[in-house]
Amino acid sequence: MSDTFDLQDWLGARRGEIQELLDRRVAIPSPDQGGDPGRLMESIRYSLLSPGKRLRPVLGLAAAQAVGAALTEPVRIATAAIELIHCYSLIHDDLPAMDDDDMRRGKPTNHKAFGEATAILAGDGLCTLAFEWIAEAGKKAGPDQAAAYLDACLVLAQAAGAPAGMVRGQGRDLGEAAPKTLQQAEVLHAEKTGALFRAAVEIGAVVGGATPEERQALVNFGQAYGIAFQHADDISDEEHQHLQDQARSRLKELTDKADAALVGFDERAAPLRGLANALANALAD
Numbered sequence: 433m434s435d436t437f438d439l440q441d442w443l444g445a446r447r448g449e450i451q452e453l454l455d456r457r458v459a460i461p462s463p464d465q466g467g468d469p470g471r472l473m474e475s476i477r478y479s480l481l482s483p484g485k486r487l488r489p490v491l492g493l494a495a496a497q498a499v500g501a502a503l504t505e506p507v508r509i510a511t512a513a514i515e516l517i518h519c520y521s522l523i524h525d526d527l528p529a530m531d532d533d534d535m536r537r538g539k540p541t542n543h544k545a546f547g548e549a550t551a552i553l554a555g556d557g558l559c560t561l562a563f564e565w566i567a568e569a570g571k572k573a574g575p576d577q578a579a580a581y582l583d584a585c586l587v588l589a590q591a592a593g594a595p596a597g598m599v600r601g602q603g604r605d606l607g608e609a610a611p612k613t614l615q616q617a618e619v620l621h622a623e624k625t626g627a628l629f630r631a632a633v634e635i636g637a638v639v640g641g642a643t644p645e646e647r648q649a650l651v652n653f654g655q656a657y658g659i660a661f662q663h664a665d666d667i668s669d670e671e672h673q674h675l676q677d678q679a680r681s682r683l684k685e686l687t688d689k690a691d692a693a694l695v696g697f698d699e700r701a702a703p704l705r706g707l708a709n710a711l712a713n714a715l716a717d
């Protein structure tokens with residue numbers, strides 16, 4: 433695959449499939465199904481179907497492919513569930529009580545378009561829907577796959593949660609002074625952004641039938657990739673300016689580490705290698 437592999441083609445195909453799946457599975461109930469009280473499903477679709485990069489589900493699919501899995505409907509549903517959590521976090525992060533943002537993905541934020549109460553409910557609804565999707569995907573995959581999908585639910589809950597995941601990172605961001613050192617910044621990045629990236633890769637591995645060794649290697653990839661992603665995002669947004677030079681060299685170190693984690697994988701890991709390489713070069717010009 434690697435001789436002829438084109439990352440942009442692969443990404444375009446996967447993104448198209450994810451978009452189709454999200455559009456199909458998050459429908460506005462018809463009048464005979466009771467309609468859409470409070471325009472809640474409309475507000476969920478507004479944020480979910482707006483043009484995001486779909487990086488987390490794409491990473492999940494790339495991990496499943498790396499361990500030799502076919503990208504079946506249950507695998508696609510489980511990886512798309514991570515986008516539901518990501519979208520919920522963006523809606524809540526944009527609220528006046530959090531970052532108070534007016535625009536997201538080129539459009540007014542959910543609370544600007546639908547009001548704060550609906551935006552809060554949209555996030556709540558997306559969060560629970562993610563776990564519903566993984567459980568349902570497990571049922572579709574069949575009894576011999578049940579344990580893998582249960583494991584995927586656990587991975588996602590822990591990565592998204594308050595005791596150790598994304599919500600904890602948001603709490604840290606709100607409750608602590610801005611990081612002074614790169615090490616402090618990385619503690620924040622690992623929870624707030626990195627946990628979901630790591631989970632995306634781990635979920636792809638788990639539902640793809642990874643061996644324990646493959647799973648650990650992919651977790652190592654996801655951990656390095658997630659922190660590197662946040663360094664790149666901070667550098668391009670000019671956040672934590674005093675750390676920019678260190679963050680630039682760390683970005684290279686971390687993307688090298690992500691690539692090194694894939695050493696035992698064959699050409700089926702080409703999408704993951706390509707994604708790490710693209711992140712390493714994201715700030716090149």
Ligand code: GRG
Pocket residue numbers: 483484485486487518520521522524525537598599601602624625665
């Ligand atoms: C539980 C009240 C409550 C809020 C949760 C945890 C949380 C809010 C927010 C943290 C999530 C967050 C906004 C992290 C920043 C990570 C980041 C750079 C997001 C943008 O990701 P991209 O670039 O976006 O992948 P697209 O739009 O392409 O999906």
